[in-house]
Amino acid sequence: MSDIITKLKKANLLGRGGAAFPTHLKWQMVKDQKSDTKYIVANGSEGEPATQKDGYIVEHYPETLIQGLKLALDAIENSSAFIYLRKDYFKKYKNKLKKLIGDLPIEVFAEKGGYLSGEETMVCQEIEKSILRPRHKPPFPGQAGIHDYPTLINNIETFYYAAKIAEGKYNNERFYTILGDVKNPGVYELSAKATIKDILKETKNLPDFKFFAQVGGGASGEIILDTEIDQLAQGSGSIVVHNQEKTDPYELMSEWLQFFMAQNCDKCTPCREGTYRLAEMIKNKEISKEDFEDLLFTLENTSFCALGKMVVPPLRTMSHKILKI
Numbered sequence: 001m002s003d004i005i006t007k008l009k010k011a012n013l014l015g016r017g018g019a020a021f022p023t024h025l026k027w028q029m030v031k032d033q034k035s036d037t038k039y040i041v042a043n044g045s046e047g048e049p050a051t052q053k054d055g056y057i058v059e060h061y062p063e064t065l066i067q068g069l070k071l072a073l074d075a076i077e078n079s080s081a082f083i084y085l086r087k088d089y090f091k092k093y094k095n096k097l098k099k100l101i102g103d104l105p106i107e108v109f110a111e112k113g114g115y116l117s118g119e120e121t122m123v124c125q126e127i128e129k130s131i132l133r134p135r136h137k138p139p140f141p142g143q144a145g146i147h148d149y150p151t152l153i154n155n156i157e158t159f160y161y162a163a164k165i166a167e168g169k170y171n172n173e174r175f176y177t178i179l180g181d182v183k184n185p186g187v188y189e190l191s192a193k194a195t196i197k198d199i200l201k202e203t204k205n206l207p208d209f210k211f212f213a214q215v216g217g218g219a220s221g222e223i224i225l226d227t228e229i230d231q232l233a234q235g236s237g238s239i240v241v242h243n244q245e246k247t248d249p250y251e252l253m254s255e256w257l258q259f260f261m262a263q264n265c266d267k268c269t270p271c272r273e274g275t276y277r278l279a280e281m282i283k284n285k286e287i288s289k290e291d292f293e294d295l296l297f298t299l300e301n302t303s304f305c306a307l308g309k310m311v312v313p314p315l316r317t318m319s320h321k322i323l324k325i
């Protein structure tokens with residue numbers, strides 16, 4: 001095991017794109033593949049609404065991101081890398097990044113945009129300039145990614161912390177995006193062990209009114225009541241606070257579904273038809289518990305890719321906790 005992979009293991013760094021997969025296992029898997037070509041991707045697609053931490057890192061700490069990529073390039077032989085950015089980040093930061101990259105084998109790549117572009121098989125499809133539809137897994141990108149070569153895909157924040165670990169400056173922190181009905185919205189770096197309550201308190205964002213929060217993504221995050229905030233912020237680490245008196249749950253659910261309908265690729269029936277049927281029910285405010293649960297079950301269990309599955313947690317938690325369906 002290379003020195004940096006041992007350090008990643010010791011620090012127990014989990015991927016910061018939402019899935020929380022152990023970083024050292026991904027790096028080791030790509031390192032162990034026998035291939036004369038390998039790729040590394042720092043994923044800055046950040047298509048999840050209300051998540052801004054990758055953009056924040058590229059803006060404020062680009063040197064640390066590139067240092068993290070350098071470590072991966074050194075650990076994984078025969079590799080070159082991409083910094084994969086959503087369009088607005090690409091426009092804003094490409095020149096600054098290119099200057100810092102110099103002669104390193106790292107390309108700054110503009111994705112075409114959209115939520116689905118952050119899904120790891122879609123990252124491969126975009127870079128290959130292939131049709132923009134997710135691939136079946138397995139094989140995973142670590143085995144057969146870009147042009148079927150082993151490909152390490154980690155979120156930008158993960159590379160940032162790989163560099164901090166190598167420098168001995170990592171104390172189990174992570175980035176949180178805080179938005180919604182709060183006084184001090186923004187991106188904050190705090191302990192990964194902080195509860196939602198700690199985070200809101202520490203950033204002077206804990207409301208003095210009845211609220212609920214959408215945690216882990218502004219579309220796919222779960223609803224957490226103000227009586228449940230003694231828990232960690234999961235997923236992408238975003239917290240969107242909603243004043244319970246002033247928020248129409250149906251309107252919010254409609255917004256999520258419009259987003260998912262606009263972002264899905266129409267490849268599979270459960271996601272294409274399921275989101276449409278759910279949106280119809282919610283628009284008419286006529287929710288049959290049985291039909292609603294059936295649609296959620298189908299989306300969760302039969303969608304081809306993560307997007308269809310991600311529709312479920314916000315709707316299920318909102319319907320159970322707020323609408324009491």
Ligand code: SF4
Nearest residue numbers: 265267268271305308
């Ligand atoms: S789940 Fe949605 S986004 Fe994923 S393949 Fe099916 S239609 Fe496309």
